[in-house]
Amino acid sequence: LDTSATLWWDSHKDCLCYIEQTLLPGEYRIIECRDVDRLATAIRRLEIRGAPALGVAGAYGVALAARTSPHTDFSKVMTGVRQAAELLRSTRPTAINLGWGIDRVLKGLAAARTSDEVRTISLREAENIAAEDTACCHAIGGHGAALLPDRCTVLTHCNAGALACSSWGTALGVIRSAIEAGKDVKVFSCETRPLLQGARLTAWELARDGIDVTVITDSMAAHFMRAGAIDAVIVGADRITHDAVFNKIGTYTHAVTARYHKIPFYVAAPLSTFDAERNERDVVIEERAREEITIMGNRTYVTDSAKVKNPAFDATPMELVTAIITEKGVLRQPIDTRSHLSFCKSH
Amino acid sequence: LDTSATLWWDSHKDCLCYIEQTLLPGEYRIIECRDVDRLATAIRRLEIRGAPALGVAGAYGVALAARTSPHTDFSKVMTGVRQAAELLRSTRPTAINLGWGIDRVLKGLAAARTSDEVRTISLREAENIAAEDTACCHAIGGHGAALLPDRCTVLTHCNAGALACSSWGTALGVIRSAIEAGKDVKVFSCETRPLLQGARLTAWELARDGIDVTVITDSMAAHFMRAGAIDAVIVGADRITHDAVFNKIGTYTHAVTARYHKIPFYVAAPLSTFDAERNERDVVIEERAREEITIMGNRTYVTDSAKVKNPAFDATPMELVTAIITEKGVLRQPIDTRSHLSFCKSH
Numbered sequence: 061l062d063t064s065a066t067l068w069w070d071s072h073k074d075c076l077c078y079i080e081q082t083l084l085p086g087e088y089r090i091i092e093c094r095d096v097d098r099l100a101t102a103i104r105r106l107e108i109r110g111a112p113a114l115g116v117a118g119a120y121g122v123a124l125a126a127r128t129s130p131h132t133d134f135s136k137v138m139t140g141v142r143q144a145a146e147l148l149r150s151t152r153p154t155a156i157n158l159g160w161g162i163d164r165v166l167k168g169l170a171a172a173r174t175s176d177e178v179r180t181i182s183l184r185e186a187e188n189i190a191a192e193d194t195a196c197c198h199a200i201g202g203h204g205a206a207l208l209p210d211r212c213t214v215l216t217h218c219n220a221g222a223l224a225c226s227s228w229g230t231a232l233g234v235i236r237s238a239i240e241a242g243k244d245v246k247v248f249s250c251e252t253r254p255l256l257q258g259a260r261l262t263a264w265e266l267a268r269d270g271i272d273v274t275v276i277t278d279s280m281a282a283h284f285m286r287a288g289a290i291d292a293v294i295v296g297a298d299r300i301t302h303d304a305v306f307n308k309i310g311t312y313t314h315a316v317t318a319r320y321h322k323i324p325f326y327v328a329a330p331l332s333t334f335d336a337e338r339n340e341r342d343v344v345i346e347e348r349a350r351e352e353i354t355i356m357g358n359r360t361y362v363t364d365s366a367k368v369k370n371p372a373f374d375a376t377p378m379e380l381v382t383a384i385i386t387e388k389g390v391l392r393q394p395i396d397t398r399s400h401l402s403f404c405k406s407h
Numbered sequence: 408l409d410t411s412a413t414l415w416w417d418s419h420k421d422c423l424c425y426i427e428q429t430l431l432p433g434e435y436r437i438i439e440c441r442d443v444d445r446l447a448t449a450i451r452r453l454e455i456r457g458a459p460a461l462g463v464a465g466a467y468g469v470a471l472a473a474r475t476s477p478h479t480d481f482s483k484v485m486t487g488v489r490q491a492a493e494l495l496r497s498t499r500p501t502a503i504n505l506g507w508g509i510d511r512v513l514k515g516l517a518a519a520r521t522s523d524e525v526r527t528i529s530l531r532e533a534e535n536i537a538a539e540d541t542a543c544c545h546a547i548g549g550h551g552a553a554l555l556p557d558r559c560t561v562l563t564h565c566n567a568g569a570l571a572c573s574s575w576g577t578a579l580g581v582i583r584s585a586i587e588a589g590k591d592v593k594v595f596s597c598e599t600r601p602l603l604q605g606a607r608l609t610a611w612e613l614a615r616d617g618i619d620v621t622v623i624t625d626s627m628a629a630h631f632m633r634a635g636a637i638d639a640v641i642v643g644a645d646r647i648t649h650d651a652v653f654n655k656i657g658t659y660t661h662a663v664t665a666r667y668h669k670i671p672f673y674v675a676a677p678l679s680t681f682d683a684e685r686n687e688r689d690v691v692i693e694e695r696a697r698e699e700i701t702i703m704g705n706r707t708y709v710t711d712s713a714k715v716k717n718p719a720f721d722a723t724p725m726e727l728v729t730a731i732i733t734e735k736g737v738l739r740q741p742i743d744t745r746s747h748l749s750f751c752k753s754h
Contacts, residue, residue, distance in 0.1 A: 085710040249713070251700065253600060253624040256708050259701070263713035274714040277600040277700060278626040279657025283721040286659065310626025312633065313664060320663045353598065353624060354606070357704020361603050363432040366596070366610035367621040374630040 065194075066113055066223045069120060069187060074127060076120045080107045081223055081257075085264040096125045096144040103151040103158070106255065110224020111298045111333055112193050115157030119186035121148045122165040126182040129175070137175040141182070142166070154306055154346045154373050156299040160332045161189055190226045196330045197228035199387035201237025204294065204328050207383065207390065208234070211244040212291035215281055218252045218308035219261035220296025220328065230328040231294040232262065234385060239271065246272040248290060250281055252308060254352040254370065278310045282317040293318045297329040300384065302398050304340035304375040305329075311373075315380040324382040331386050336397035346372040412541075413460055413570045416467060416534060421474060423467045427454045428570055428604075432611040443472045443491040450498040450505070453602060457571020458645045458680055459540050462504030466533035468495045469512040473529040476522070484522040488529070489513070501653055501693045501720050503646040507679045508536055537573045543677045544575035546734035548584025551641065551675050554730070554737065555585045559638035560593040562628055565655035566608035567643025567675065577675040578641040579609065581732060586618065593619040595637060597628055599655060601699040601717065625657045629664040640665045644676040647731065649745050651687035651722040652676075658720075662727040671729040678733050683744035693719040 067078035076093040082105060083089050091107065093099050099121045102108050108117045125144030129137045145162045152158055168185035172178045208214070214235055218224075221232035228236060238245045247266055252258035259275050266273040276284065284290050293314050299306040305327050318325040335343075348370045354362040362368060384391040391397070414425035423440040429452060430436050438454065440446050446468045449455050455464045472491030476484045492509045499505055515532035519525045555561070561582055568579035575583060585592045594613055599605035606622050613620040623631065631637050640661050646653040652674050665672040682690075695717045701709040709715060731738040738744070 086707060250626075251600070251708070253598070253626055259708045264710045267710050267712035272714075274716055275700060275709050276716050277656065278624070279597075279600055279660055280716065280718065280721075282660040282663055283656060283718065284716075286721075309624065309630060313626055313629040313660060316629055316667045317660060317663050320667065353622060357702075357706035359704035360433060361598070361606045362622050363611045363614050365614035367619070369621055369623050369627065369631075371627065371630065374627075374633075 065190070065227045067108060067117055067120065067226065068190065069123070069183065076124055078102070078108050078117070079223065081109060081261060082107055084260050093124070094128060096121055096128070096147060099124060100147050100151050103148065109257070110219060111155045111157045111296060112197070112225040112230065112330055113223070114152060114155050115161030115332055116186070116190045116193055116226050118148050118158045118161035119165045119189040122162055123182040123186040126178045132175055134173070134175045134178065137178050138169070141169065141178060152346065153344050154298050156335050157332050164189060193226040193330065194228060196387040197225050197230060197233040198237070200230050200328050200330065200385050201228060201233035203390050204234030204326065204385040205238035205241050205243065207292075207324070207326065207385070208238045208243055208245060209291060213246040213248060213289060215248045215250065215284070215290045215293045215314065216262060217250045217258060217278070217295050217311055217314055219257040219265075221262055221265045223261050223265055224296060230296045230330065232266065234294055234326070234328050235271065236269070247274070248281070248284060249273050249275050250278045250310065250314070251275055252310060253278055257308070278313070281314055282321070285317055285321040285323055290323055292324045292326060294326045294328055297327050297333050298373055299343060300327070300329060300334045300336070300397060301338045301340055301343060302336050304377050305381060306343060306345070306373045306375050309371055309374050312376045315376040319380050325380060326383055326385055327381055328385040331388065334397055340375045340377070343375070345374070348372045412537070412574045414455060414464055414467065414573065415537065416470070416530065423471055425449070425455050425464070426570065428456060428608060429454050431607050440471070441475060443468055443475070443494060446471060447494050447498050450495065456604070457566060458502045458504045458643060459544070459572040459577065459677055460570070461499060461502050462508030462679055463533070463537045463540055463573050465495050465505045465508035466512045466536040469509055470529035470533040473525045479522055481520070481522045481525065484525050485516070488516065488525065499693065500691050501645050503682050504679050511536060540573040540677070541575060543734040544572050544577060544580040545584070547577050547675050547677065547732050548575060548580035550734075550737050551581030551673065551732040552585035552588050552590065554639075554671070554673065554732070555581070555590055555592060556638060558591040560595060560636060562595045562597065562631070562637045562640045562661065563609060564597045564605060564625070564642050564658055564661055565599045566604040566612070568609055568612045570608050570612055571643060577643045577677065579613065581641055581673070581675050582618065583616070593621070595621050595623055595628070595631060597625045597657065597661070598622055599657060600625055604655070625660070628661055629668070632664055632668040632670055637670055639671045639673060641673045641675055644674050644680050645720055646690060647674070647676060647681045647683070647744060648685045648687055648690060649683050651724050652728055653690060653692070653720045653722050656718055656721050659723045662723040666727050672727060673730055673732055674728055675732040678735065681744055687722045687724070690722070692721070695719045
């Protein structure tokens with residue numbers, strides 16, 4: 061099974077490398093990024109996406125700012141690093157991991173006293189975050205694999221896979237770990253409109269691993285649940301507040317229909333996704349461009365005189381979540397992310 | 408409000424004319440069809456689609472076969488007509504109206520004794536069906552309009568509009584009639600993957616009428632229901648058995664999520680859509696081509712090594728339907744399409 065990374069630091073070239081995800085599955089291209097502005101554009105354009113990967117990208121972005129600074133003076137380097145951090149933070153408002161990764165490197169930089177230390181510490185911290193993310197995904201995979209029957213078909217939405225993390229994946233990490241443990245797991249991948257991450261990315265990375273994957277439109281999920289074809293739903297998360305799971309638009313629908321069909325609905329996410337001090341109402345849902353919905357390939361599908369709405373995420377209230385699979389263990393109902401905070405933070 | 412037809416007989420040119428719906432909204436093109444094979448292709452390609460429109464197209468198709476027959480001998484003309492009828496019937500297995508329209512013209516032809524009578528009676532019967540369909544839509548509109556609040560936002564799926572009928576529409580007919588009656592009705596149109604009839608057709612025909620329409624992905628419907636933005640769901644139907652409503656894939660999801668959010672879920676359909684002697688298990692759901700899901704515009708979105716499923720319809724069990732709006736009145740819960748058969752057939 062795939063253990064390759066979706067983004068990594070190339071120490072020979074001293075630059076950040078990543079798979080340009082908007083080109084998949086047609087083209088597999090590695091981008092060498094040497095510029096924070098370019099990285100910010102890449103995040104906005106979803107060349108890099110997925111909550112855990114955004115945390116790693118934010119961390120590497122701070123390191124990139126430090127290592128490409130034209131200055132030698134410590135305070136000037138730090139000023140540039142902080143500006144870069146704010147630029148990167150502003151690119152995606154909903155995913156919490158982005159800010160988390162940025163802040164963790166900034167916090168690490170509190171120990172830096174020279175511009176050389178800024179360059180060294182920022183990269184070391186980013187590398188740690190990437191390595192921890194991979195370890196995290198394997199831990200999530202292990203905890204989650206135990207929840208799945210020996211033979212089952214899992215429905216997933218969007219891409220919470222190796223492409224969304226430093227590697228292995230969260231929701232897809234659970235599937236990979238279950239298969240590694242000898243279970244027979246098939247996957248239904250919802251295409252995930254509007255940007256089709258399920259069709260483009262999840263199907264691609266699972267098929268590459270030889271995992272049995274079937275792409276369906278988002279609107280077919282309930283039909284196949286009713287037909288008895290789905291044994292569990294597993295999705296990732298962009299932010300988990302006290303009362304809700306924010307994830308790709310369409311997730312909430314699967315949670316409601318899974319409940320109706322008495323199918324377990326699991327969320328697989330690292331603790332860095334938790335924002336348990338906040339509530340759903342505190343979170344801004346990113347509204348993305350009209351063209352993501354109206355244009356595909358070379359064709360326009362909606363008349364100019366119709367309106368369009370394009371929220372990138374929705375909120376699933378905690379009562380619809382069967383369990384949250386974290387790297388430290390499984391949070392079951394009644395899920396109280398705040399009361400689990402001590403458990404989360406202390407481990 | 409729009410009263411134009413989506414398909415009609417041009418008596419000067421002696422041919423069937425229709426709007427080529429696969430080109431909308433980019434191009435508005437009228438096709439002049441003089442050939443049953445071409446019509447069969449048009450139905451298969453969804454150049455003409457929508458359950459009531461298929462009934463009208465089937466009827467006109469039989470007339471077209473009669474009027475373009477190279478024969479003068481009565482029995483030879485009738486043989487050709489019957490072959491054409493079976494060809495047309497085979498194009499779409501799930502929509503019942505297609506066969507219904509074909510059979511009604513064939514039944515009318517029982518009175519024909521000469522090849523001239525075949526030509527005349529078939530066209531007259533098809534014209535009657537088209538005119539009745541329009542009247543039907545207005546009657547459905549009137550009955551349905553009374554169900555809507557004075558100010559409301561209605562969610563719809565696929566296109567059950569003027570483009571799906573001879574004119575006015577079933578689900579969209581209800582909306583048009585409500586607006587004509589002075590109600591303030593806004594519409595959320597689900598784009599309806601894979602073929603985007605909601606994005607391409609419903610948004611186009613409503614915007615052309617000046618009706619406030621917002622396109623969303625299918626996966627957003629439940630999110631907006633939860634936000635309180637949707638007051639009712641109205642969809643059309645391709646076939647209504649004793650126990651279920653068959654309609655475009657994705658309809659069932661809206662029925663489940665509407666029930667969860669305590670939002671009424673209405674089906675608007677003429678009685679010709681009823682197949683009350685059959686049950687859900689008797690109906691074959693058309694499985695359409697992989698490419699409808701994997702290719703859009705000039706781009707392929709799914710790796711060749713992933714499987715795809717593409718059922719064109721789903722079944723919504725009757726208990727999730729708040730009411731069925733027909734031309735003869737509103738069937739409310741407990742909906743028993745068989746016990747209403749006398750009501751249906753006698754009116």
